[in-house]
Amino acid sequence: MSVKGIRIRQKPEVALRVMEVLERDPFLGKALVLGHKVLMDREYARFEELVRSGRVGEAGAFALAVARSPYAYKFPNREAPRGGWKELAPVIEALMGTGDLKAVEGAIRLKTEGDEAEAAFLLELLAAGGDLRGAVLALAGHLPQDRRHRASEVQPPFPPYLKAGKEVEKEAVNG
Amino acid sequence: MKPVEKLSLEVLRVLRERSSFQGLALMEAVGVLWRREVGELLRLLEEDRVCDAAVLSVMMARSPWFHKDWRARPQEGWRELSPLLEEFLREGEREAAEDLYRLKREASWPEVRWLQLLHRRYGREVSLEDLVFAVRYLASRRVLVERLGVGGEREGHSDKAEAGGGA
Numbered sequence: 363m364s365v366k367g368i369r370i371r372q373k374p375e376v377a378l379r380v381m382e383v384l385e386r387d388p389f390l391g392k393a394l395v396l397g398h399k400v401l402m403d404r405e406y407a408r409f410e411e412l413v414r415s416g417r418v419g420e421a422g423a424f425a426l427a428v429a430r431s432p433y434a435y436k437f438p439n440r441e442a443p444r445g446g447w448k449e450l451a452p453v454i455e456a457l458m459g460t461g462d463l464k465a466v467e468g469a470i471r472l473k474t475e476g477d478e479a480e481a482a483f484l485l486e487l488l489a490a491g492g493d494l495r496g497a498v499l500a501l502a503g504h505l506p507q508d509r510r511h512r513a514s515e516v517q518p519p520f521p522p523y524l525k526a527g528k529e530v531e532k533e534a535v536n537g
Numbered sequence: 538m539k540p541v542e543k544l545s546l547e548v549l550r551v552l553r554e555r556s557s558f559q560g561l562a563l564m565e566a567v568g569v570l571w572r573r574e575v576g577e578l579l580r581l582l583e584e585d586r587v588c589d590a591a592v593l594s595v596m597m598a599r600s601p602w603f604h605k606d607w608r609a610r611p612q613e614g615w616r617e618l619s620p621l622l623e624e625f626l627r628e629g630e631r632e633a634a635e636d637l638y639r640l641k642r643e644a645s646w647p648e649v650r651w652l653q654l655l656h657r658r659y660g661r662e663v664s665l666e667d668l669v670f671a672v673r674y675l676a677s678r679r680v681l682v683e684r685l686g687v688g689g690e691r692e693g694h695s696d697k698a699e700a701g702g703g704a
Binding site for chain 2: 446458467470471474
């Protein structure tokens with residue numbers, strides 16, 4: 363069983379809104395990043411509306427509540443594979459162009475240690491043309507604390523077509 | 538050129554000739570043994586007795602009877618490797634930069650010192666390709682290098698090294 367690559371939701375406006383929050387509030391920002399990745403259709407629609415209307419606090423709390431909920435179905439949030447997220451190569455290259463050592467180190471760290479939500483968010487932001495450097499610094503700086511609190515763990519249930527919540531996203535239409 | 542720089546170049550040459558273990562054995566001396574012992578190794582290398590030099594290097598590095606410099610890896614990684622990382626960014630070597638970041642967080646003192654000395658000779662005896670080779674070589678053999686104990690803590694430190702000077 364091969365692990366499939368990262369899919370992004372193609373919602374640039376949401377990503378940019380989340381980015382605004384992320385540079386001020388790492389915890390809320392990470393909650394939004396997580397919600398952006400794991401919520402399924404119905405919950406994501408509500409989440410998106412909250413974010414778009416500027417009620418980011420409510421959106422973050424909603425995302426965390428659903429991610430921990432034993433009731434709602436959601437997408438899994440995978441750990442990085444053995445060699446790191448290969449998909450993040452373009453992000454690192456984009457940062458290398460600026461020659462900013464700290465940002466590149468942060469991106470490499472996210473590549474090897476980051477979870478799927480962070481990787482997907484960076485890719486989304488790259489596509490949306492947001493402030494990649496700020497996002498990388500914020501996420502990488504917040505990483506140790508996030509892992510210590512296990513703040514981005516997602517509880518089952520996962521939809522049955524996602525085999526134990528770990529593997530292949532087959533027909534899962536993200537967003 | 539300092540003797541230890543010459544020794545680093547020799548290590549690179551030996552590794553390039555695919556004599557991994559002789560190269561790693563000689564690397565144990567880099568940044569650890571003092572000038573006189575390094576000179577001894579160089580004398581053997583000049584006579585083309587590479588194997589002898591490699592064995593002597595490991596024996597001296599592991600004997601408590603020689604003064605040594607040695608540093609523990611700092612919590613936040615080796616700052617000594619930052620200039621090399623910047624070099625890779627400038628040249629756009631993404632994969633080598635990723636490997637180097639790994640070494641920054643996992644490598645031991647002799648490896649770090651070796652890379653630092655190679656970087657010091659960059660542009661003269663050492664080319665960019667050599668640097669990339671060296672970094673990828675060490676990064677792809679982490680398990681091997683760690684289990685063989687290249688660059689572990691040794692008996693016989695000098696006081697100087699503990700004060701953060703040394704080398």
